[in-house]
């Protein structure tokens with residue numbers, strides 16, 4: 192494995208599972224010191240132990256806990272190079288606007304969007320002190336495309352993450368701090384597999400839109416995050432980095 196992150200210190204929120212876990216592994220394998228931040232102490236600690244990093248239990252919606260996460264990182268490893276702000280939820284009670292209540296709306300906004308605001312707010316000063324840094328905020332392809340199978344607050348939250356990342360990328364560009372939004376297409380997670388195994392028609396309705404004809408593996412998303420974290424992406428900031436199997440570019444897909 193190339194060692195593009197040798198000597199770098201990286202925080203991964205939601206690092207206990209899915210895309211975050213695959214990224215913690217990828218970062219470590221490229222030489223980074225990794226801080227795994229997650230609400231779940233069991234999976235978070237296991238991930239941190241596996242990659243020889245530090246686990247910090249954090250609720251990313253809590254301002255004091257997020258502030259402490261980045262301070263602990265700098266206290267432990269001396270600096271902060273990379274923040275992968277990735278924790279997010281997509282609960283079943285966030286659905287059509289006609290049936291989604293205000294409580295579900297606000298919960299999703301807090302975990303998906305307010306968290307990115309807090310993580311950027313408290314990562315940036317450490318990066319300013321370091322004279323450089325790379326922030327990657329996990330948005331989604333639904334920030335760019337509409338779906339008839341709505342998850343209204345989720346989609347709106349990811350649109351917010353995309354717009355905020357663009358603005359911060361522009362604001363901090365001359366300080367050597369890059370901020371990009373990562374927009375994955377659908378990823379092959381246990382939840383997705385279970386849902387689609389029960390309902391093959393549901394899977395087919397989505398797969399027909401993916402030129403590559405399949406969902407992403409978490410490791411393929413992690414590879415894109417490692418690129419954004421590393422100096423290989425040194426001329427990229429304020430971008431919407433779509434890793435979506437071609438969905439956003441497609442009109443008619445191959446049979």
Ligand SMILES: NC(=O)c1ccc[n+]([C@@H]2O[C@H](COP(=O)([O-])OP(=O)(O)OC[C@H]3O[C@@H](n4cnc5c(N)ncnc54)[C@H](O)[C@@H]3O)[C@@H](O)[C@H]2O)c1
Pocket residue numbers: 204205206207208209210211228229230231234249250251252277278279280281302329330331332374375376377378379380
């Ligand atoms: N899986 C997909 O198809 C897909 C597609 C596009 C975007 N995304 C986005 O990618 C990110 C990761 O998704 P995933 O599929 O790996 O999810 P996942 O459920 O496998 O992992 C999310 C992690 O975040 C943690 N988490 C949840 N709420 C938290 C909180 N308040 N504080 C701290 N940690 C919290 C969970 O404990 C979990 O470990 C999310 O932002 C999601 O919206 C996922």
